[in-house]
Amino acid sequence: TECSPPTAAANVSQYACLRRTTTENHNKIFTDVLEELAENSEFNESKGPCLAFRRAASVLKSLPSAVHCLGAIQGLPCLGEHTKAVMEEILIFGRSFKVEEVQSDERYQALKLFTSVFGVGPKTAEKWYRRGLRSLKEILAEPNIQLNRMQRAGFLYYRDISKAVSKAEAKALRSIIEETAHWIAPDSILALTGGFRRGKEYGHDVDFLLTMPEMGKEKGLLVRVIDRLRDQGILLYCEHQGSTVDMSKLPSRRFEAMDHFEKCFLILRLEEGQMEGDGGLQKDPGESRGWRAVRVDLVAPPVDHYAFALLGWTGSRQFERDLRRFARKERGMSLDNHALYDKTKKLFLPATSEEDIFAHLGLEYVEPWQRNA
Numbered sequence: 001t002e003c004s005p006p007t008a009a010a011n012v013s014q015y016a017c018l019r020r021t022t023t024e025n026h027n028k029i030f031t032d033v034l035e036e037l038a039e040n041s042e043f044n045e046s047k048g049p050c051l052a053f054r055r056a057a058s059v060l061k062s063l064p065s066a067v068h069c070l071g072a073i074q075g076l077p078c079l080g081e082h083t084k085a086v087m088e089e090i091l092i093f094g095r096s097f098k099v100e101e102v103q104s105d106e107r108y109q110a111l112k113l114f115t116s117v118f119g120v121g122p123k124t125a126e127k128w129y130r131r132g133l134r135s136l137k138e139i140l141a142e143p144n145i146q147l148n149r150m151q152r153a154g155f156l157y158y159r160d161i162s163k164a165v166s167k168a169e170a171k172a173l174r175s176i177i178e179e180t181a182h183w184i185a186p187d188s189i190l191a192l193t194g195g196f197r198r199g200k201e202y203g204h205d206v207d208f209l210l211t212m213p214e215m216g217k218e219k220g221l222l223v224r225v226i227d228r229l230r231d232q233g234i235l236l237y238c239e240h241q242g243s244t245v246d247m248s249k250l251p252s253r254r255f256e257a258m259d260h261f262e263k264c265f266l267i268l269r270l271e272e273g274q275m276e277g278d279g280g281l282q283k284d285p286g287e288s289r290g291w292r293a294v295r296v297d298l299v300a301p302p303v304d305h306y307a308f309a310l311l312g313w314t315g316s317r318q319f320e321r322d323l324r325r326f327a328r329k330e331r332g333m334s335l336d337n338h339a340l341y342d343k344t345k346k347l348f349l350p351a352t353s354e355e356d357i358f359a360h361l362g363l364e365y366v367e368p369w370q371r372n373a
């Protein structure tokens, strides 16, 4: 059948911050495969191909309808030869042989499994693979492997943490942490960020920002919140990082670099009775023990950095990458989780809201639920 490019294709930007991407993905059959190929490239330290696959997936996620033929992707940015070949396979055979080859690869399987453990990155996973280890059982049985505290927690709560967190669970956690924070400081502000702020139904964790309306008053708050969660018996694991904000430094060019805000990576115990709408009943009395472990990220920026922290922690990762790339390439500015710096004018551009930051960049405001790039 005749298949012409959609007229909209010409208007799709190469930058995710100039696209609107909701959680409704009409091209999941392509993007799932492309993201798996990106992950494989990451394991092989092929940065170029990894980024290319991620960008391609992101462009497809922004389309208002499903792609039914190769003609429909003509004129779209970021779709290279490899991506087009993969899409052609899927369109013709309903499957991708290239991704099936990757999925059946022993090394890919092992690295994917190992990095699914909280605290295990690609480097550690690779080390274990090279030692001939292939399963989580083998790692736990290997006497010469020294797990750090985070990895021990990762193994201990592996089943729970691997299970997606629902919106209802995120809401329940929000109430608990908010109540705890208000008990310590009644005017403290807790905001949901990450995937749930973007409207996602499920996440791998729940992300929050915690701050005080008055500058400097946030100091010591996070530690007191953590102590209180511990006293309540719901703190299963806590990795606390003190603030290292150094404003003399210019915004970092490296996206993956950690920001300098005080933060903690937590595992919390969520009672099923605390869930709204289930009447305190266990869904499956046979299997459920009445609670689950959940990963929570809690970041405590000072209020003068709040807008940048909120924008940076709302994601998606691809949206953030492209915001920074757009700032750098199109505006001669440098953006990170702390600040926006105009390199031509040699000055920092202040902001009290996300809208301010988009305006400084000369971008139309993109709502959080449109940032699922």
Ligand code: CTP
Pocket: 193, 194, 195, 196, 200, 202, 203, 204, 205, 206, 207, 257, 258, 259, 297, 312, 313, 314, 315, 316, 317, 320, 337
């Ligand atoms: N982020 C960051 N610095 C980190 C970790 C995360 O700036 N050290 C930001 C990223 O921009 C990311 C957002 O925080 O998009 C949330 O991170 P994460 O929880 O990993 O991803 P989500 O988008 O929330 O997706 P998920 O549902 O898998 O949690």
Ligand code: MN
Pocket: 194, 195, 196, 203, 204, 205, 206, 207
């Ligand atoms: Mn998250």
Ligand code: MN
Pocket: 204
């Ligand atoms: Mn994530």
Ligand code: MN
Pocket: 194, 205, 206, 207, 297
């Ligand atoms: Mn997170």
